[in-house]
Amino acid sequence: xxxxxxxxxxxxxxxxxxxxxxxxxxxxxxxxxxxxxxxxxxxxxxxxxxxxxxxxxxxxxxxxxxxxxxxxxxxxxxxxxxxxxxxxxxxxxxxxxxxxxxxxxxxxxxxxxxxxxxxxxxxxxxxxxxxxxxxxxxxxxxxxxxxxxxxxxxxxxxxxxxxxxxxxxxxxxxxxxxxxxxxxxxxxxxxxxxxxxxxxxxxxxxxxxxxxxxxxxxxxxxxxxxxxxxxxxxxxxxxxxx
Amino acid sequence: xxxxxxxxxxxxxxxxxxxxxxxxxxxxxxxxxxxxxxxxxxxxxxxxxxxxxxxxxxxxxxxxxxxxxxxxxxxxxxxxxxxxxxxxxxxxxxxxxxxxxxxxxxxxxxxxxxxxxxxxxxxxxxxxxxxxxxxxxxxxxxxxxxxxxxxxxxxxxxxxxxxxxxxxxxxxxxxxxxxxxxxxxxxxxxxxxxxxxxxxxxxxxxxxxxxxxxxxxxxxxxxxxxxxxxxxxxxxxxxxxxxxxxxxxxxxxxxxxxxxxxxxxxxxxxxxxxxxxxxxxxxxxxxxxxxxxxxxxxxxxxxxxxxxxxxxxxxxxxxxxxxxxxxxxxxxxxxxxxxxxxxxxxxxxxxxxxxxxxxxxxxxxxxxxxxxxxxxxxxxxxxxxxxxxxxxxxxxxxxxxxxxxxxxx
Numbered sequence: 001x002x003x004x005x006x007x008x009x010x011x012x013x014x015x016x017x018x019x020x021x022x023x024x025x026x027x028x029x030x031x032x033x034x035x036x037x038x039x040x041x042x043x044x045x046x047x048x049x050x051x052x053x054x055x056x057x058x059x060x061x062x063x064x065x066x067x068x069x070x071x072x073x074x075x076x077x078x079x080x081x082x083x084x085x086x087x088x089x090x091x092x093x094x095x096x097x098x099x100x101x102x103x104x105x106x107x108x109x110x111x112x113x114x115x116x117x118x119x120x121x122x123x124x125x126x127x128x129x130x131x132x133x134x135x136x137x138x139x140x141x142x143x144x145x146x147x148x149x150x151x152x153x154x155x156x157x158x159x160x161x162x163x164x165x166x167x168x169x170x171x172x173x174x175x176x177x178x179x180x181x182x183x184x185x186x187x188x189x190x191x192x193x194x195x196x197x198x199x200x201x202x203x204x205x206x207x208x209x210x211x212x213x214x215x216x217x218x219x220x221x222x223x224x225x226x227x228x229x230x231x232x233x234x235x236x237x238x239x240x241x242x
Numbered sequence: 243x244x245x246x247x248x249x250x251x252x253x254x255x256x257x258x259x260x261x262x263x264x265x266x267x268x269x270x271x272x273x274x275x276x277x278x279x280x281x282x283x284x285x286x287x288x289x290x291x292x293x294x295x296x297x298x299x300x301x302x303x304x305x306x307x308x309x310x311x312x313x314x315x316x317x318x319x320x321x322x323x324x325x326x327x328x329x330x331x332x333x334x335x336x337x338x339x340x341x342x343x344x345x346x347x348x349x350x351x352x353x354x355x356x357x358x359x360x361x362x363x364x365x366x367x368x369x370x371x372x373x374x375x376x377x378x379x380x381x382x383x384x385x386x387x388x389x390x391x392x393x394x395x396x397x398x399x400x401x402x403x404x405x406x407x408x409x410x411x412x413x414x415x416x417x418x419x420x421x422x423x424x425x426x427x428x429x430x431x432x433x434x435x436x437x438x439x440x441x442x443x444x445x446x447x448x449x450x451x452x453x454x455x456x457x458x459x460x461x462x463x464x465x466x467x468x469x470x471x472x473x474x475x476x477x478x479x480x481x482x483x484x485x486x487x488x489x490x491x492x493x494x495x496x497x498x499x500x501x502x503x504x505x506x507x508x509x510x511x512x513x514x515x516x517x518x519x520x521x522x523x524x525x526x527x528x529x530x531x532x533x534x535x536x537x538x539x540x541x542x543x544x545x546x547x548x549x550x551x552x553x554x555x556x557x558x559x560x561x562x563x564x565x566x567x568x569x570x571x572x573x574x575x576x577x578x579x580x581x582x583x584x585x586x587x588x589x590x591x592x593x594x595x596x597x598x599x600x601x602x603x604x605x606x607x608x609x610x611x612x613x614x615x616x617x618x619x620x621x622x623x624x625x626x627x628x629x630x631x632x633x634x635x636x637x638x639x640x641x642x643x644x645x646x647x648x649x650x651x
Contacts, residue, residue: 123348158592176595186592191339200327205358210351
């Protein structure tokens with residue numbers, strides 16, 4: 001038991017050492033830039049440059065696994081468009097064309113989002129939001145939403161297992177998934193709110209923090225580079241150079 | 243001048259969604275007292291704790307309350323929640339839904355950050371908390387990697403860091419093993435020694451026996467009797483059982499270390515040299531035992547030792563890495579075990595799919611007639627609640643529903 005704990009502690013420490021943290025504010029700006037790229041480009045092909053750039057950024061910030069995954073998805077989608085669609089019946093192209101085309105365009109946003117989440121704790125997020133002077137009525141719901149994702153995954157595993165232990169028809173299974181998940185979501189949300197309220201989250205004083213976040217030169221360089229690549233990509237796209 | 247009355251509940255009745263939960267509750271608690279609220283599940287213990295920490299009336303909607311609750315002379319109903327929060331710290335039953343952040347360090351700072359304390363004194367307070375509660379093993383951790391017991395200790399610690407005068411604990415030991423309970427007990431002992439006022443609603447009584455000053459017995463929303471420590475400790479096991487309470491004495495187990503490897507022909511369920519892996523790690527190995535029909539077997543051990551893994555494997559949620567499991571002399575594999583062996587899980591909430599308690603039992607028992615189900619419900623004391631939604635029941639009744647459903651199968 002203690003050994004397991006030690007191992008966990010060590011792996012946690014290692015993780016923290018390995019991952020460089022992107023300042024959440026810089027991360028949000030990069031996310032916005034990615035959004036602009038996604039929605040302003042005309043041809044999906046040019047966007048590939050931006051996806052490759054984001055992959056490198058992911059690598060720099062210590063998320064090699066995510067980088068590789070996104071590259072594989074990108075390659076897969078390009079391969080499908082190049083080598084399968086020209087020979088496939090038209091209904092397949094219609095069905096999956098939208099998916100591959102728009103999926104590829106959305107990749108930069110997903111990558112920026114993943115980078116933001118993987119290099120930050122929730123505490124740093126909230127701190128950044130407070131530093132940007134967002135109102136508490138916005139900060140808390142956003143925080144709770146982030147907090148809830150891993151909880152949903154845990155819930156889902158439990159419900160899934162409980163269902164294995166009984167014979168259910170497909171309709172019952174669907175109901176059996178949704179009802180306990182939703183109900184436990186509401187009870188969890190309520191209990192969470194109770195715990196937060198009894199520990200003074202509604203206090204109107206200016207909240208303080210035990211850790212500080214600072215924008216460092218690396219954050220500025222990352223934002224600058226993303227901006228540059230984004231402009232290059234959009235210019236190439238507009239002039240139709242590729 | 244000194245007002246020794248710390249908490250005063252004056253003739254409070256409380257109803258929630260037209261159901262009367264508390265009837266004319268009156269209770270006075272002196273400063274520095276440790277009060278135990280006890281009674282059957284669903285008796286209203288939790289509601290009383292919520293009266294004190296302000297969740298009733300500030301948080302619970304659809305409630306109707308009569309009477310008044312004073313804490314240190316102030317009327318709770320007229321104070322803002324965050325003002326109450328500085329004086330009263332609360333630890334709840336469910337360790338999973340009490341933490342706000344996802345890492346333990348942030349969690350410890352949560353209450354202090356909310357009050358706007360500067361970061362230097364905050365760090366000092368957190369360090370003090372870590373030292374005095376001996377929770378060095380809990381810092382720098384991802385909360386989702388913690389066991390239920392560790393989460394609960396962390397929840398207590400983050401309340402302790404806020405240094406409240408009054409602690410309200412609602413079944414803090416519900417998910418703890420004996421080891422974690424011992425740690426919790428030491429934590430409570432520490433706050434008692436600091437002269438804090440402590441209110442605990444609890445089912446498990448033994449670990450509190452040295453700490454409590456008075457015990458309040460509640461039945462169906464009424465305070466039946468208030469015992470002094472001596473009176474409460476002198477209650478016999480029989481009296482306790484009649485009141486629906488557990489033992490107040492520490493059970494010293496005297497298990498003989500004796501291997502009971504039985505022959506295959508006289509056991510109905512036989513586990514032979516079982517080993518189970520999870521996530522690439524071997525969790526349990528070399529497990530062999532036999533169980534006869536009608537036998538009740540307790541599996542004991544510390545948190546994380548593999549109890550759940552063994553049970554999960556028995557009911558077919560894990561596959562065996564080595565060894566075999568036999569039922570009535572025939573080997574049964576994973577899929578077949580899922581159908582023939584039922585498990586009531588630690589968090590029953592995930593297992594209750596039906597719309598009513600009755601429906602819940604009917605869903606499982608294919609072909610069994612309604613009378614049979616009614617009989618089962620009666621056996622489990624659930625007949626009165628047969629038309630309620632399973633998830634609206636109290637924790638104990640939920641477990642019983644889970645049980646009766648497994649039983650009616």
